[in-house]
Amino acid sequence: EGNQQLERLSRSSADLWNSICKWYWRTVDRQDQWLSKTAMRRWHCKGHDVLPSQTAQEVAEQFYEAVGSWHDNDRKGNPPKRSDKTYNVLRWTYQGVTLRDDGVLRLSTKRGDDSILIDWPAREEPRTVEIGKTSGGFVVRAQYDTEPVDRTTGNxxxxxxxxxxxxxxxxxxxxxxxxxxxxxxxxxxxxxxxxxxxxxxxxxxxxxxxxxxxxxxxxxxxxxxxxxxxxxxxxxxxxxxxxxxxxxxxxxxxxxxxxxxxxxxxxxxxxxxxxxxxxxxxxxxxxxxxxxxxxxxxxxxxxxxxxxxxx
Known part of the structure; x- marks a missing residue:
């Protein structure tokens, strides 16, 4: 049941990526202007019918990160485009991540849907969590805030x-x-x-x-x-x-x-x-x-x- 829920969310994330991509480039072609990330989030991500708000906004974040990388490279190579991938990475920021006292990580979902629960081996709450589809199922990746530790011994x-x-x-x-x-x-x-x-x-x-x-x-x-x-x-x-x-x-x-x-x-x-x-x-x-x-x-x-x- 958990995998079915992740599949549904991941498919919806892929659809949202393609929708964002389509309307971004359509706006460029028709109005000759770059649509801002804030406007895109308000247009396509706010109140999404399947994805929780934060996760939907992170799809826009992924797209604009790709656009930014393309601009940084002087617009050489291929810009981000619509994908034929069935699934897309799901990302939760710290607002949607809670580590419970019983060692279970809770990821927020749309109101009325069951939360995603994961037995968590670490005692600290991650800052961001990503779940991606692979041939063997779903893989969870977490990011923690880490302070640099000077290990250098020379100059x-x-x-x-x-x-x-x-x-x-x-x-x-x-x-x-x-x-x-x-x-x-x-x-x-x-x-x-x-x-x-x-x-x-x-x-x-x-x-x-x-x-x-x-x-x-x-x-x-x-x-x-x-x-x-x-x-x-x-x-x-x-x-x-x-x-x-x-x-x-x-x-x-x-x-x-x-x-x-x-x-x-x-x-x-x-x-x-x-x-x-x-x-x-x-x-x-x-x-x-x-x-x-x-x-x-x-x-x-x-x-x-x-x-x-x-x-």
């Missing part, structure tokens, strides 16, 4: 160069090490081949038929499973990178900022695909916040056009 400065073959090449002055991206490339290769294989099967079925719907759902579940593996791998590698920096007495790092490189360079179809799936942005963000939590100062350094001279 060395390190430079981190992000790459496709090696996720990171790190130079600390008298020492250097690399973080291999081979496992990530293998996962991406498997993801691409699986996607092509399933797309070929889907194309042979009548659109909207039971078999077509089943294949589309199977495709999404399998691709989500690989995405989760990739995210887990990036967390492990970024954590390893920060630990190696601490071991070498590093207290400040400069990370090469290569945003936009994929739009400036054309290496051919195969290499372009690898560059467009290069996880530099996510990996850099993971290193940055993990390093800051450990007391390491982080600065982004523009690397525009340098890879054309030294690929």
């Amino acid at each position: 060395k400065v390190a430079g981190i160069d992000l790459g496709e073959k090696h996720l990171a090449a790190v130079f600390t002055g008298g020492d250097a090490f690399t973080v291999n991206g081979g496992e990530l490339r293998a996962l991406r290769h498997y993801q691409n081949s699986l996607k092509a294989k399933l797309n070929a099967k889907i194309d042979r079925k009548e659109r909207g038929s039971n078999r077509w719907n089943k294949l589309v759902e199977t495709k999404q579940e399998q691709l989500d499973h690989i995405d989760n593996k990739i995210t887990d791998l990036l967390h492990k590698l970024s954590r390893k990178t920060v630990e190696m920096l601490l071991e070498r007495g590093v207290s400040a790092v400069a990370i090469g900022d290569v945003r936009g490189i994929r739009d400036r360079i054309d290496y051919g179809k195969k290499m372009n695909q690898r560059l467009h799936q290069w996880a530099y942005g996510e990996f850099a963000r993971m290193i940055e916040y993990k390093a800051k939590l450990a007391g390491i100062t982080v600065e982004r350094v523009d690397e525009a056009y340098t890879s054309q001279e030294c690929p």
